[in-house]
Amino acid sequence: MKLSRLVLAVTLGLSATSVYSHEFWIEPQKFQVENGEIMEIYLKNGQNFVGSKLSYFEKQFSRFELAQGDVLTPAQGRSGDQPALTTSVDQDGLLVVLHETTPTTLKYKEWAKFAKFAAHKNFKNAEADHKAAGWPSENFRESYTRHVKALIAVGTGEGVDQNYGMETEFVALSNPYGDGFDGNMQVQLFFENMPRSNTQVEAFERAPDKTVSITLHQTDDNGIAQIPVKPAHTYLFDAVVLQPYTKDDKAVWQTLWAALTFQVPK
Template sequence: MFLSRLLLLPFLIAFAAPVASHEFWIEPDQYQVPIGGTLQADFKNGQNFRGTTLAFFDRRSETYALITNGNRSELMPRAGDRPALRVPAPDRDALAVVIHETAPSTLTYKEWAKFLKFAAHKDFQTAASDHSAAGWPMEGFKERYTRHAKSLMAVGSGAGADASTGMQTEFVALSNPYAADFDGQMRVRVLYQGAVRPDAQVEVFDRARAGDVTVTLHRTDAQGEVAIPVVSGHSYIFDAVVLRPAADMADPGKDPVWETLWAALTFAVP
């Protein structure tokens, strides 16, 4: 028993460690699988499409499901499973949509400058002034964060469409990158609590076949939508973050004063 707990310790530490400004995403082993094959993917945490592989732990998961052809199946791997996803693919063509929402985690900002850097990076233009106006501490304050990840995988031809899944925040793919008539423009809608997010920053991580990664910034329109050009043979992470004051904060010296909700979408273009 002691040995098994010791072997799990690195995964627990990796999943619980503070990771401010780090993306979390679902990375399939293969984005296209044959009918009757296996859907396999890892949880990843890191930067610029490079990161640590994380194990699944049920106490760290709020929502984990597979949606194909309108049918939703809740997923429950064993604690410590890596890869976090390994399930039989459907027996017909489908766009397989994997979603995962994490339980809340907390980090501490020991330096005001780090919060300012994060706020600038994610384009929270009033965060610093709002923080100061609230009279919150400028050092040693806490943030609570959750991850809301989605991945699109093709089974067979990949026929199908994405839709809102009810996550707190998410990307909804308005294009199917695996469709035969895909035009190279990935259209997505960004949602927060079911409502569209106009003028939201979308950070795009574009990984070429050789592994080179480029990062670009985009913004949603008044309908919360954006069309982003993508390239055949590349894989992508789309990232969008919500920052909001923590509603249950009672003591700003002890409780989280901010909450962040991170939406991520991964897919590849054949």
């Protein structure tokens, strides 16, 4: 069975592997707003598309912007704000919210936890690479950053996403709010502005009754994945880069997490 067709339908809290990864995403109170309507935009961290709301702290991000086409506007907030951003946009069209965090480190006290994370994210060579580098099998650290986007419809929501130069990034090639959307969400995954081919994409689907299902997909040779989506459902796409950390000796691994959130209209 192809990975792109592998469905892991799970109920909340029952995924054995999800405990080894915590997603980070942008979630507005409403994904579809009228022109000029006040928007409450939350930063969330959690599992299975259920998470805690995080506050606005400048030291915790390197980038926080609103984009419509080529026009980018810095997200303005005050320390401790929750929601992290409250704003409005008058211009009709597709609004893209961009957020990149500053690095954070975590410690793996035991090998098993890292091994399960690596297996879940389909990093087949992680164990061999770790041993070849001579790194310890316990009490080692990982440095991680988040690189997340959300698609919001302002008015008609018409428009296109683009590559905004994030370190790793999903670019939506389909607009779920646009006329003629056929229920297939096409995205292209990048790392350092190059397409990530043959890479696992984890898709979280939240139904109107809050039930969450998870499916695994894989990008093609051009870094493109096509994922079927349903009306009135909310989605989080997630993909991770794992590479050796080379900046200093505070960590041995580095992960960079790309995420994209959106909602399909009824």
